[in-house]
Amino acid sequence: MLLRILTTTACLALFAGCALNNPRVTPIAIAPLAGHDFADAKSPRAAHELLAVNDDMRAFVEQYVNLDASRQRRIEQLPRAVLHPGTLGLEYQDRMPRTAAEAFSTTNGNCLTLSMLFVALAREAGIEADFYAVDVVPEWTLAGDIVFATRHINVGGKLGSRSTYVMDFSPYIARREIGRTKLSDAQAIAQYYNNIGAEYLANGELASAYRQFVAGIALAPRISFLWSNLAVVFSRNNQRSDARDALRFAIRLDPENTSAMTNLAHQLQLEGDQAAADALAARIASVQRDNPYYQFALGERHLAEARYAEALTQIQRAIDLQPREPLFYHRASAAARKLGDNALVATLKATAERLDEQEQSRRQGRLNF
Secondary structure, three states: OOOEEEEEEOOOOOOOOOOOOOOOOOOOOOOOOOOOOHHHOOOOOOHHHHOOOOHHHHHHHHHHOOOOOOHHHHHHHHHHHHHOOOOOOOEEOOOOOOOHHHHHHHOEEOHHHHHHHHHHHHHHOOOOOEEEEEEOOOOEEEEOOEEEEEEEEEEEEEOOOOOEEEEOOOOOOOOOOOEEEEEOHHHHHHHHHHHHHHHHHHOOOHHHHHHHHHHHHHHOOOOHHHHHHHHHHHHHOOOHHHHHHHHHHHHHHOOOOHHHHHHHHHHHHHOOOHHHHHHHHHHHHHHHHOOHHHHHHHHHHHHHOOOHHHHHHHHHHHHHHOOOOHHHHHHHHHHHHHOOOHHHHHHHHHHHHHHHHHHHHHOOOEEEO
């Protein structure tokens, strides 16, 4: 069975490549989807609808946020209002994303949907609010013959010259993320279309998936994973040349997009170009070998399988690549404890605690919700 890797924005994990926008690469033309009647295909929601604020949302802000208060006070009031069960009581649900207004009405959604709602409400309250792509340890899920490599997104902004805040709706992501990249509204909305497209693709609705991915590319044409996901649609539709072009362009946008490289290597192998497939496989291995979070993810897998010696070796490899990541030391100490190496446990825990303190000091002045 051929597994195709698809990237979505959700609340569990991160696609290994983190480049979202490469301004030096000029987008290519999008090939049409052959042989499909688009009469029954689902059209993308208009971009302006996704963050739109309705009268009920405005009334909510006016009732629960003192618009005459300082920004710091307002950012304390708004999260309390949206999360408290006695007011809005937002709840996380891992489901297809919706608009901000729909999330307000249903009081639930995934992290992308709830982040969109919070951005809309915060801006209504006069609070700076932007989307951020958050780097977390890679994780993948399988649905049929598609492997989903998912991204995480949250909200943040400035409260003054020295203070910031972060609003994160995920029940799974630790408060201290690996790193984060500010997104434009267009980039965030493009990821909304991407997620919808992924749902349609998983259900075999190629024309609807195509429309969503194309809508995302129209907003943010230099996001690599939009092109690699579109390539999966072409591949499913037996448009191998168009799939190959989209994958190669995705790799030009992000040379570390291992999902695109993996899919392209599979396709080249099926077409009999084993030399090119092997070259890509070597390139993938090189990227993964030098990625501390990929190495750490392998170590976590070994830990889950009770292969503690292998887990420790793998996580120590991650530490060699990124020695200032306290999470690595915490998990390495867990493996060392299972192996009965108490001296190593003490050393690893001491380093982890020192790095945690440094991180805490760095984050003074930042509110987390």
